[in-house]
Amino acid sequence: MEQNKYLGIYIASDKATVVLAGKSGSKIEIAQQFSIAVPAAQPFSFTQTAADIASVCQEKQVVFEDIAVVLDCRLYRQQLLHSEFTEYRQIAQTIKFDAEEALAVNAADTAIAFEPASKGLSGTEVSVFAAETSILSGIITAMAANKLDPVSIEPDSICLRRIMGYIADKENLKAMWMVISEKKCFIVSPPPAGGKAQIRAFVTAASQNKTSLVAREIMLTTASAVGNKDIQKVFLCDLTGKVDIAALNRESSVQVEPFGIEQIIASPAEPSSDVDDLDVIVAAGASAGLLTKCEKINFRSDFMPYQGRKEILEKALKMLSFCLLLLFVTIGVYLHMQYYKTSSYRNKLNEKFKAEYSIAMPGAKFINSRDAAGKLKREINKIKDVKSGLLSAAGDDSVEAKLTFLFEAVNSVPKSVDIDIDKIAVTTKTMTITGSTSNGGHLQLFGAVDKHPKLARANSTYEGKDNRDYFRLTIDLK
Secondary structure, eight states: OOTTOEEEEEEOSSEEEEEEEEEETTEEEEEEEEEEEOOOOSSOOOHHHHHHHHHHHHHTTOOOSOEEEEEOGGGSEEEEEEESOOSHHHHHHHHHHHHHHHHTOOGGGEEEEEEEEEEETTEEEEEEEEEEHHHHHHHHHHHHHTTOOOSEEEEHHHHHHHHHHHHHTTSOTTEEEEEEOSSEEEEEOOOOTTSOOOEEEEEOOTTSOHHHHHHHHHHHHHHTOGGGOOOOEEEEEESSSOOOHHHHHHHOSSEEEEOOGGGTEESOSSOOTTSOHHHHHHHHHHHHHHHSOOOOOOGGGTSSOOOHHHHHHHHHHHHHHHHHHHHHHHHHHHHHHHHHHHHHHHHHHHHHHHHHHHHHSTTOOOOOHHHHHHHHHHHHHHHHHHHHTSSOTTOTTSHHHHHHHHHHHHHTSOTTSOEEEEEEEEOSSEEEEEEEEETTHHHHHHHHHHHOSSEEEEEEEEEEETTEEEEEEEEEEO
């Protein structure tokens, strides 16, 4: 998608002007422009015009990111109201009721947009714009049906002020700006201290004397300047070519200086006789609202908030969720197949191990693989001990092994202890030893038995006689 190109559509009751605009340095550059006549119908109908706009955009291969719509001054009402609040949130909560009373409209059938104009001790002066919801609904529905759902719908006066801001910031802040065409006139007054520039939009007739009209409006605007702010200069963009600048300078108390459309728009593309220059400027002002971060006076915020990006995001999330679900299902099936295959191999190995265990350990009960593996390991260790000579083939339970363990314990007694063994009796479970030691030596003998890793002292007795300890000791295997 082409970057930094936005579609601005200026909708009037008799014509729709469309521009594709981008930003070129400090100016707005028009890449495409065309207009389409709106069929006369009551009430306002935009269905066919929206379809025609979509058709021309497709024919001209117009590529854009988003769409902004401008509403002609004949399709909304503008009023300066006073609100007793200064906080924006409080004003937003009450402005609809204030507008209903001041404009004599039904709030349920009217979309309200506003901006604070200036603040004072008693509250805030608020510029209020009101449009019928039936008109806005018709525009939004028709454009959405042709995949042209607009991000914003703004008054034309606001869009003109925005586009004028590209050159007004460079000039004297006390200047007044006027743009006049055969059908409309816009006047931007100097902004009050801490406020925003007020703008008036009104319809003109082709038969009117444009010089007299401009002179009258300069006088009225100068006299009613907000905050008694003196107007020292007037910048006039005359799109009719009928205003006598020299006569204005002779008759007016302020200096009038002309400026041209080329100061606002860079290289207008495909100039056409059926496209009004003022309409192009206003439509470009709508695009400028999307090109840069700026405040918007958007009717959609109150009436039907834009859901386009939200719908795109929801569709993307749904698609992503579906892809992730498909991925997880695929991974789950794969892991299940691997588990089934591994489990099959394990079961086969377990059956084979069980059969071979029965051969290797005749008479031993197979409980589970882990228990069987432990028994085999212990049996292997016994076999190693037999081969190394530590044990006989009979294992730890053999007489040889028991005597070996006993003599190991006896030999560990210090040589200073005199041990005299009278008798050793060996059974399948225990060994019984009788004998004597030098005085006190039986303790060291008993201790040696206790310390041996294979022997455990069961019963032991001793009796001291003739300076010797006569003992009887019963030993078990651990």
